[in-house]
Amino acid sequence: MKIRRFRIIPLATEIADSARRKISAGAADHALVTVDSTGSSPCRHCLRWAQPGERVILFPYAAIPSDRPYSETGPIFVHANKCQRYSAINEYPADFRGGRVFRAYGSNYNIIDAQIVNGSEPEVVIERLLQNPETAFVDVRSVSHGCFTFRVQRA
Numbered sequence: 474m475k476i477r478r479f480r481i482i483p484l485a486t487e488i489a490d491s492a493r494r495k496i497s498a499g500a501a502d503h504a505l506v507t508v509d510s511t512g513s514s515p516c517r518h519c520l521r522w523a524q525p526g527e528r529v530i531l532f533p534y535a536a537i538p539s540d541r542p543y544s545e546t547g548p549i550f551v552h553a554n555k556c557q558r559y560s561a562i563n564e565y566p567a568d569f570r571g572g573r574v575f576r577a578y579g580s581n582y583n584i585i586d587a588q589i590v591n592g593s594e595p596e597v598v599i600e601r602l603l604q605n606p607e608t609a610f611v612d613v614r615s616v617s618h619g620c621f622t623f624r625v626q627r628a
């Protein structure tokens with residue numbers, strides 16, 4: 474197995490659990506959705522596509538903090554029921570090899586580079602972006618919808 478120089482950072486369990494509490498409390502900016510098609514609702518906690526019939530919570534998440542020029546808050550899904558946080562952090566998640574854009578950010582949260590990958594080798598793109606010493610992390614997003622999927626940092 475090739476040693477990867479990156480590690481995958483799935484959504485923190487505390488954020489997923491917070492969304493599950495808020496949906497129970499009736500938060501207006503949280504919505505409970507029953508998935509009707511494969512490939513529509515990626516869970517940011519287990520890093521799998523939710524399957525038809527599964528319930529997910531849709532809520533806004535600030536991937537880039539609100540006090541920055543590149544601030545970005547957008548909708549993400551997590552499974553409504555508890556799921557296991559993605560743990561193969563040295564392996565690129567198999568469900569998201571296509572339809573992603575990779576954005577490299579500096580330590581000040583400014584975007585410094587970006588590249589689209591469609592089904593080829595996301596690992597190669599990530600390692601190229603991380604070769605730039607200015608890159609602090611890479612955010613992986615949906616090309617079509619723009620939504621944050623997960624973060625990548627150096628191993």
Ligand SMILES: [Zn+2]
Pocket residue numbers: 516517518519520521551552556557
């Ligand atoms: Zn999940």
